[in-house]
Amino acid sequence: MRLENLAINKNGFAFDPTTGETFTLNETAIKIVELMVKGESEKSIAQKLSEEFEVSSQEAFNDVLDFKERLKLYGLIS
Amino acid sequence: MIVAVSGINDTDNPGPGIGIARSLKEADGNIKTVGLSYDIQDPGNYMDFLIDKSYILTYPTQGWEPIMNRLLHIKDSFGLDFIIPALDAELPQYIKYQKELEDFGIKTLLPSMEQFELRSKEHLQSVSETLGITYPKTVKVFNTDQLKEALKEIGFPCVVKGNYYKAYIVKSMPEALYYFSEISNEWGFPILVQEVVYGEELNVVGAADKEGESLGLVAIKKMTTTHLGKIWNGVTIKHQKLLEVAADFVRNYRWRGPFELECIVKDDEITLIEINPRFPAWVYFATGVGINLPYRVLKSAYGDDVDRRSDYESGKVMIRYTYELITDIKKVSAFATKGESDE
Numbered sequence: 001m002r003l004e005n006l007a008i009n010k011n012g013f014a015f016d017p018t019t020g021e022t023f024t025l026n027e028t029a030i031k032i033v034e035l036m037v038k039g040e041s042e043k044s045i046a047q048k049l050s051e052e053f054e055v056s057s058q059e060a061f062n063d064v065l066d067f068k069e070r071l072k073l074y075g076l077i078s
Numbered sequence: 079m080i081v082a083v084s085g086i087n088d089t090d091n092p093g094p095g096i097g098i099a100r101s102l103k104e105a106d107g108n109i110k111t112v113g114l115s116y117d118i119q120d121p122g123n124y125m126d127f128l129i130d131k132s133y134i135l136t137y138p139t140q141g142w143e144p145i146m147n148r149l150l151h152i153k154d155s156f157g158l159d160f161i162i163p164a165l166d167a168e169l170p171q172y173i174k175y176q177k178e179l180e181d182f183g184i185k186t187l188l189p190s191m192e193q194f195e196l197r198s199k200e201h202l203q204s205v206s207e208t209l210g211i212t213y214p215k216t217v218k219v220f221n222t223d224q225l226k227e228a229l230k231e232i233g234f235p236c237v238v239k240g241n242y243y244k245a246y247i248v249k250s251m252p253e254a255l256y257y258f259s260e261i262s263n264e265w266g267f268p269i270l271v272q273e274v275v276y277g278e279e280l281n282v283v284g285a286a287d288k289e290g291e292s293l294g295l296v297a298i299k300k301m302t303t304t305h306l307g308k309i310w311n312g313v314t315i316k317h318q319k320l321l322e323v324a325a326d327f328v329r330n331y332r333w334r335g336p337f338e339l340e341c342i343v344k345d346d347e348i349t350l351i352e353i354n355p356r357f358p359a360w361v362y363f364a365t366g367v368g369i370n371l372p373y374r375v376l377k378s379a380y381g382d383d384v385d386r387r388s389d390y391e392s393g394k395v396m397i398r399y400t401y402e403l404i405t406d407i408k409k410v411s412a413f414a415t416k417g418e419s420d421e
Contacts, residue, residue, distance in 0.1 A: 007393065017392035019278050019343065020299025020315040075345050 003076045004037050016076075023074070028053065032067055036077075042068070080157040081376060082112035082149075085164035085359075086122020086129060090400075091306055094164040096121075097362035098372045099128045104365065105373035112152060114161075118413035124405045126419075131156050134417040138168040142175055150182060156421075160185045160376055162336075164356050166242060169194065187288060187379040188335045189355050196331065197353040199241050199270050208330055209323050211341070211348040214275045218268040225258050226251070228271035237272040240265040245307070247274060275351070277344030280317060281309075282324040283336075283357065283364050285371045287378040290332030294371055295324050295388045296364040301395070309360050309398070314367055316392040319346055327353075336361075336375060363396040 008014040012025040014033075025033065028049065035045045046061035053060070071077045081102055085093025099111045099122075113122045113132035123132040133152055136144040145168075152158045161184060163172040172179075173194050176186045196205050199216060206213035214237075217228035229236065229251065238254050239245035240261040248254040258269050284295040297320050301311040324339055338354040357372065364371055367390040377384045412420045 015313075015393050017315055018317050020280065020301070020313045020392075021278065 001077050003033060003071060006033065006076070008033065021074075028063075029067065032064060036068075079106070079108065079376070080110045080112060080159050082114050082152065082158055082161045083129075083164060084114040084135075084162075084168060086113040086115055086120050086125075086132070087117065088121040088125070090304055091308055092359040093122075094357040094359045094361050096125065096128060097359060097365070098162050098164060098357055100362050101365040101370050101372040102376065103128060105370050109376075110157070112156060112158060113419075114163075115413075118410060121403065123413060123419060124403055124409060131421060132413070132419040134413055138171055142171045145171065146175065146178070149179070149184060153182065153184060158184055160379065162186075162357070162372060162375065163188070166354070166356070169356060185379050186335075187285075187375050189333060189337075193331055193333060194355050197242070197355055199239075202350055202353065205327075205331075205353065206350045209326050209350070211323055211350055213350055215273040217271045219258075219271060220267045220269070222255065222258065225254060225269065225271065229254055232271055232273050235274050237270075237274055239270050239272060241268055241270065245272075275342040275344075275349045277342040277347075277349070279351075280315065280320055280341050280343045281358065281360075282320060282339045282341070283361055283371060284324050284328065284338075285336045285357075285375050286328045286333040287384075288334055290328065290334060291386070292325060292328045292388075293374040293378055293384060293386055294364075294369045295321055296367060296369050296371075296390055297321055297324070298360070298363060298396075309358075309396075311398065312360060312363060312396045314363075314390055314392050314394040317343065320348055321388070323348055336371060360396060364390070366396065367391065367394045 002016055006014045006016055012030050014023040014025055032045055042064050045064050046057050049060040050057040083095040083098045085095035087093045088096040102109045110130045113129040114135050115123050115132050116135060116137055122129050135148050163169055173188050173191050176188055179186055203213045219225045219228050235247050235249045237245050238248050238257045243265050244261045246257040262269055279300050282295055282297045285293040287293055297315050297317050298312045299315050300309045301313055304310055336357040338358040340352040342349045342351060369390050374384045
């Protein structure tokens with residue numbers, strides 16, 4: 001999974017050392033990626049997001065799924 | 079040690095010579111560099127902080143003899159131990175006459191003619207198969223009827239390119255016809271019609287000693303390019319499969335001397351676009367991240383032990399920039415009248 005190799009700085013600038021691609025992540029995206037890399041489930045990630053960002057866990061869950069689709073599109077996860 | 083480099087046209091379509099000279103000077107300040115130029119206005123002729131002495135040569139199309147005589151004149155008058163030719167058009171002659179040069183005490187480290195021919199688009203298909211990577215669907219054409227047939231087969235958009243030089247993405251028949259004429263007028267036939275491959279443009283620079291053993295590799299991604307597709311900014315990467323393909327290339331063909339592989343990569347699928355049997359213009363980028371290939375080539379040609387590691391870091395960025403050098407018309411006139419710089 002290329003996602004694990006991303007070098008992400010505190011401002012959300014991500015560099016893929018394999019392909020040289022760069023991405024910009026917002027605060028929520030950084031959080032999701034960090035939790036995904038730790039191997040947390042979509043539900044668990046959504047739960048943590050809802051606690052931190054004042055959204056319902058269902059809304060957060062949908063956002064996590066949506067974000068994962070984006071990662072697939074960029075080839076960062078399979 | 080006196081080393082001559084060509085390709086000192088450090089313009090918006092730069093040759094590799096200045097990067098080579100800079101790499102050599104940084105490795106060993108005692109190395110003297112000679113610029114081999116085809117144009118009195120080549121910036122390298124005036125960059126005396128990297129090129130110690132410059133000479134104007136006749137074009138390779140005029141044949142080998144005047145070039146050889148010029149090189150012998152350089153050897154007699156200034157000294158010349160080693161040449162790193164860096165332009166496509168002159169490489170076949172240097173390759174063909176490398177033994178003759180050696181007999182006159184001028185060393186090179188170049189591929190054989192068979193290895194040089196691998197770069198021909200006709201051979202890239204089989205090279206790709208040998209390396210376990212892909213090559214874009216390509217049709218060779220010699221006239222406009224064949225071009226139209228090929229365009230029907232491959233469809234738009236596609237790439238219209240010369241066998242060795244120039245490539246344009248075309249989206250329509252008029253565009254295809256225009257570039258077909260432009261490239262064939264300049265470089266002759268065949269013209270190739272090739273499918274467009276999508277993905278990241280990743281390149282590897284490398285070199286091998288005279289035994290065909292690697293002297294090091296560096297992979298990069300072009301971040302921005304000029305309108306001619308030349309790298310302007312780039313970043314080092316560690317694409318393991320791409321680096322393995324480059325190592326296989328050296329091993330399989332027992333490559334000698336410098337090379338560059340140009341590839342398009344999508345996930346793990348690697349498509350070979352070009353083999354350049356010389357250093358690329360961005361060769362100093364590799365030097366800047368610790369892999370000084372021109373110096374390794376020079377040292378290995380003399381049988382010295384050289385560092386062969388490729389332990390550079392990914393995420394190092396090259397930023398190319400423009401620069402104005404102010405000089406005197408006397409220096410231009412020295413080239414115009416004597417064909418060489420004043421010492």
